[in-house]
Amino acid sequence: MIRLSGRFRSSLIIGGQGIRARKMRTFLSMISLFLGVLAVVTVQAGSVIAQRALLSDIEISQGKDGTLQMYLPSNPQAVPITMDLIQGREDVAGVTTGKAIIGEPGVKPINEGGGPLDGNGGAYRGPMMTCDASGQCRELEDPNEGAPSGQAIELSMKAVTGDILQFRPFRLESGDWLDSSSTPSLSPRIVLNTKAAEGFAKYKIPAEMRVEGALANTTPRIIGVVNDGSWGPAAYIRSDELLNWMPVDSLSDPRYGGSMELMLAPSTTADLQQTLKSRLTAAGMNPDELHVRTINSLKEMQSQLSLMRWIFLGMAALVLLIGVAGILNVGLATVGERIEEFALRRAVGTPRLLLAGIVLAETLLTGLLTAAAAIGFGAAALKAVSMVLGSREPFLQNVAFPWEAGVAGVLAGLIAGILGGLIPAIRAARIPIATVMRA
Amino acid sequence: MTPLISITGLTKTLKGQGEPRTILAGADLTLHSGESIAILGRSGSGKSTLLSLIGLFDRADGGQYLLNGNDITRIPERKAAALRSEEFGFVFQRFFLLKHLSAVQNVSMALVNGQGWLPRRKRKAKAMEALERVGIGHLAKHKPPRLSGGEQQRVAIARALVRDPKILLADEPTGALDTETGNLVVEALRSATDRGCGLILVTHDHDHAAKMGKVMQLTNGVFENSNQRVVV
Ligand SMILES: Nc1ncnc2c1ncn2[C@@H]1O[C@H](COP(=O)(O)OP(=O)(O)OP(=O)(O)O)[C@@H](O)[C@H]1O
Numbered sequence: 263m264i265r266l267s268g269r270f271r272s273s274l275i276i277g278g279q280g281i282r283a284r285k286m287r288t289f290l291s292m293i294s295l296f297l298g299v300l301a302v303v304t305v306q307a308g309s310v311i312a313q314r315a316l317l318s319d320i321e322i323s324q325g326k327d328g329t330l331q332m333y334l335p336s337n338p339q340a341v342p343i344t345m346d347l348i349q350g351r352e353d354v355a356g357v358t359t360g361k362a363i364i365g366e367p368g369v370k371p372i373n374e375g376g377g378p379l380d381g382n383g384g385a386y387r388g389p390m391m392t393c394d395a396s397g398q399c400r401e402l403e404d405p406n407e408g409a410p411s412g413q414a415i416e417l418s419m420k421a422v423t424g425d426i427l428q429f430r431p432f433r434l435e436s437g438d439w440l441d442s443s444s445t446p447s448l449s450p451r452i453v454l455n456t457k458a459a460e461g462f463a464k465y466k467i468p469a470e471m472r473v474e475g476a477l478a479n480t481t482p483r484i485i486g487v488v489n490d491g492s493w494g495p496a497a498y499i500r501s502d503e504l505l506n507w508m509p510v511d512s513l514s515d516p517r518y519g520g521s522m523e524l525m526l527a528p529s530t531t532a533d534l535q536q537t538l539k540s541r542l543t544a545a546g547m548n549p550d551e552l553h554v555r556t557i558n559s560l561k562e563m564q565s566q567l568s569l570m571r572w573i574f575l576g577m578a579a580l581v582l583l584i585g586v587a588g589i590l591n592v593g594l595a596t597v598g599e600r601i602e603e604f605a606l607r608r609a610v611g612t613p614r615l616l617l618a619g620i621v622l623a624e625t626l627l628t629g630l631l632t633a634a635a636a637i638g639f640g641a642a643a644l645k646a647v648s649m650v651l652g653s654r655e656p657f658l659q660n661v662a663f664p665w666e667a668g669v670a671g672v673l674a675g676l677i678a679g680i681l682g683g684l685i686p687a688i689r690a691a692r693i694p695i696a697t698v699m700r701a
Numbered sequence: 702m703t704p705l706i707s708i709t710g711l712t713k714t715l716k717g718q719g720e721p722r723t724i725l726a727g728a729d730l731t732l733h734s735g736e737s738i739a740i741l742g743r744s745g746s747g748k749s750t751l752l753s754l755i756g757l758f759d760r761a762d763g764g765q766y767l768l769n770g771n772d773i774t775r776i777p778e779r780k781a782a783a784l785r786s787e788e789f790g791f792v793f794q795r796f797f798l799l800k801h802l803s804a805v806q807n808v809s810m811a812l813v814n815g816q817g818w819l820p821r822r823k824r825k826a827k828a829m830e831a832l833e834r835v836g837i838g839h840l841a842k843h844k845p846p847r848l849s850g851g852e853q854q855r856v857a858i859a860r861a862l863v864r865d866p867k868i869l870l871a872d873e874p875t876g877a878l879d880t881e882t883g884n885l886v887v888e889a890l891r892s893a894t895d896r897g898c899g900l901i902l903v904t905h906d907h908d909h910a911a912k913m914g915k916v917m918q919l920t921n922g923v924f925e926n927s928n929q930r931v932v933v
């Protein structure tokens with residue numbers, strides 16, 4: 263025990279003396295390695311952050327991987343049949359998309375057509391079209407024909423049945439999400455997406471809601487704002503609350519843009535799908551239009567991203583290689599210089615394995631210290647960037663330093679240390695004392 | 702009494718670039734505690750080679766080497782390192798001081814060799830004591846480039862003495878020094894034998910050799926007139 267710790271402490275002293283004797287060289291070799299490790303850390307951190315940003319948006323807008331997705335055909339029967347079937351099931355959620363205008367009554371909305379609100383309204387201004395399954399399209403009459411323009415926003419009205427958040431983890435920005443456990447209220451509660459909320463704030467919209475196909479206009483209660491990853495303004499509403507104002511077959515009326523998207527958990531039994539398909543077919547729908555697809559966008563995205571990451575990592579590895587060459591160069595140059603020191607240390611009784619270990623440890627320590635410095639620098643820089651640019655780029659807000667980058671940096675330092683130290687260590691162990699010390 | 706060192710018929714063949722050459726062809730030598738031996742011989746006669754075998758820098762090809770009565774002719778390197786640390790002190794013609802360390806650090810580096818452990822304060826005390834013994838305690842903080850050759854060699858002797866070795870091996874320690882400084886250095890080495898240390902001094906200087914208890918002449922890898930006093 264004492265022997266071991268004596269060895270260990272001796273190594274620390276000898277290694278420390280070695281590093282201190284060559285401060286300048288050690289420092290210079292550290293610089294190139296520092297840059298190499300920094301390159302690896304940057305690539306790794308950058309790709310992890312980019313991946314995180316992209317993937318979380320993908321989950322929100324496309325759905326989690328494995329989710330089964332089904333679009334119902336535009337048929338007045340489709341929604342009532344489906345709603346009846348999925349009522350009370352926890353593993354299925356449905357969303358119908360329609361149109362609504364919120365704001366001053368009887369005016370043309372600012373963004374006619376429901377386009378994004380940023381810029382100059384950005385809206386599509388041509389005639390509105392609808393197409394049926396056979397591919398025949400016709401022009402819809404403009405419901406706002408002749409109306410004066412005013413303060414109102416057109417948005418997609420998404421009526422939700424079931425727990426949609428399990429498939430699309432929208433980020434709640436403020437307030438609450440729709441509470442589906444309470445009894446449906448006669449004054450519908452809606453949750454805006456961020457795009458809609460921005461529009462409301464920007465144009466000071468008074469709140470009356472005109473839902474296409476509804477029997478009367480109503481005053482909505484906005485209870486929250488979510489980020490749903492979509493570009494245009496949208497509002498979410500409980501379908502049962504909407505149905506207080508609107509007959510159920512309007513939900514799938516093509517005139518109101520009505521279509522229904524059904525999301526099923528991967529565990530959903532096949533007989534639900536079967537029952538649904540047979541009932542829809544019985545109602546006259548074409549079975550070819552009833553197909554279920556599995557969402558895989560995350561996986562697809564990941565493979566693309568990882569290819570990019572490998573390319574960048576390859577470039578970073580090249581930079582790292584230069585750093586390793588630097589350390590190796592210094593290591594080899596100093597072995598020549600240090601031959602006498604090594605021979606002397608062995609002459610006074612230092613075991614050769616210990617000496618080799620010390621020489622290896624010196625470069626390893628240099629490598630790891632450098633890596634630590636580069637990682638610390640990278641983390642600090644990331645924090646600074648996130649603080650300065652975070653307000654402009656939301657995905658840079660509160661980014662944590664990815665641990666993968668830390669691991670990559672440490673590995674790089676370790677590899678550089680081993681490569682740069684091994685040859686000098688082997689040479690240190692092989693020095694023939696008799697030859698060096700001969701007079 | 703068991704001699705410190707008892708060597709019989711030691712042989713060593715070295716192969717350099719060309720043909721293998723027999724450097725030692727059966728050397729015999731006995732060293733007792735407190736005894737000092739000078740080894741004389743022409744350049745290339747094998748003096749340094751013999752010393753490197755005795756000091757366990759290298760191993761002999763044949764013959765027998767007893768240290769304190771134990772056969773160590775074919776000792777493995779790991780044990781040899783421990784013996785170098787415990788039993789031997791070395792002084793070389795070139796001083797082999799580490800130039801980035803001060804005199805006292807150069808001495809205590811022999812105590813930091815992974816064989817046993819002394820705390821910093823004890824190391825420093827021992828190193829200072831060794832420097833005092835060779836008369837240069839006042840130069841403890843100086844680094845080698847600021848010391849004269851004689852002073853550097855005495856730092857090296859202090860380094861050899863700091864572990865209280867039983868055997869001192871010195872290979873032409875005065876080779877790079879003027880006569881007067883050389884005398885100082887030889888005296889520093891010889892005085893170690895007063896405390897029971899055995900000393901082997903390789904030298905070309907007959908005056909220095911005469912100060913040893915015994916002088917041996919190495920010619921063509923064997924000792925002439927072994928065990929005879931050479932009167933100069
Ligand atoms: N590594 C080696 N390989 C081959 N031959 C060697 C080697 N080292 C030394 N020799 C040869 O061995 C012989 C003895 O060398 P050694 O150094 O022991 O002589 P020496 O008596 O110490 O000489 P000097 O008085 O000049 O120091 C020399 O002829 C030398 O050329």
Ligand SMILES: [Mg+2]
Binds near residue numbers: 700701748749750872
């Ligand atoms: Mg010699």
